[in-house]
């Protein structure tokens with residue numbers, strides 16, 4: 513298994529470009545199923561999760577090519593299998609995103625039921641209940657979701673809880689439904705708006721994305737489109753924290769501050785000077801000290817759970833105590849034990865992590881348990897004394913494009929060790 517070796521203690525400085533957002537790209541790739549015409553993607557990030565979605569689409573019969581401008585062109589006009597196999601779904605829960613498109617376009621889908629994962633049970637009942645309301649028949653057989661429908665019919669759906677991929681799945685189902693759908697208590701994440709913009713560029717009629725209520729007027733069919741995947745706010749946030757904990761000065765280009773104000777506000781409270789430009793954000797640490805900042809995760813516009821592990825590292829190096837509360841997933845403190853092995857002083861009680869700032873960390877061999885947990889271990893390694901070896905980095909490759917290259921470019925001492 514590949515590992516990352518980090519020698520901590522380097523101040524990061526310079527400028528890097530933000531990649532396309534994984535969580536925006538995945539639903540857009542699933543939405544290619546909705547049209548017979550080819551769809552061209554610019555700025556698709558090079559990530560394991562994107563490869564997994566390619567494998568799912570490819571196994572169904574999609575044609576995926578790369579042109580000379582490095583744009584991906586996807587054509588789903590010859591789909592013949594409407595199935596996402598367990599071997600793929602178990603590596604990426606977001607595989608469930610093909611459910612809505614398949615049922616809307618082909619009236620049939622067989623998707624392995626995603627199991628629990630490292631950060632919690634993560635059921636998909638909101639997706640299934642809402643799809644049933646649109647007229648699909650759903651059966652659970654041999655570990656698979658089997659969904660069929662003649663023609664979905666628009667309706668009112670009140671989600672019992674806020675779900676990002678649940679909202680996206682049902683948006684994709686409703687765009688080809690007969691009549692109007694009104695989705696309430698939906699997720700307002702920027703990636704939901706991105707998907708609405710993408711679908712509208714294909715001829716869908718979606719209003720209200722980014723608010724609590726999305727209204728969709730079903731259309732007969734959708735066209736092809738050419739679309740650039742917007743920036744990954746979680747990637748940008750992770751690099752800004754890398755700059756903050758190393759006392760650095762880093763600019764991230766190709767990212768719009770309005771996508772991540774909830775993260776920037778907390779960084780400012782921690783003592784970082786944030787300068788927002790058009791499509792770029794600069795973080796400068798003016799003092800050596802980091803101030804402790806309480807954070808409490810919540811659906812957008814709240815603080816994102818996908819930045820919780822990284823922000824915990826920032827707090828762990830601050831001058832004081834803070835409380836990190838995880839409200840979205842029930843088991844998302846797996847990184848804490850490993851961080852404590854590096855010298856952090858963090859105590860988890862229920863959904864709270866009580867963090868006491870320490871002066872310094874020590875390098876250690878550590879194990880990544882999930883995507884954002886691995887990011888937090890790399891961050892800790894960047895400012896720890898001596899060598900940190902992060903094992904199981906396949907987690908990081910799911911969601912960070914060329915992380916060691918980008919960090920090296922900023923001056924970090926980080927190398928990928930082969931198997």
Ligand code: UD1
Nearest residue numbers: 535606634635636637638639674675676677678818840841
């Ligand atoms: C998405 C993101 C993930 C992020 C998460 C929360 C993608 C591909 N993934 O995951 O990076 O961490 O949003 O911002 O965009 N729930 C149910 N029933 C359901 C669906 C969800 O109870 O049918 C619960 C979940 O267990 C969780 C909460 O709702 O406690 C929010 O989960 P959800 O927003 O669905 O996360 P994902 O869409 O899987």
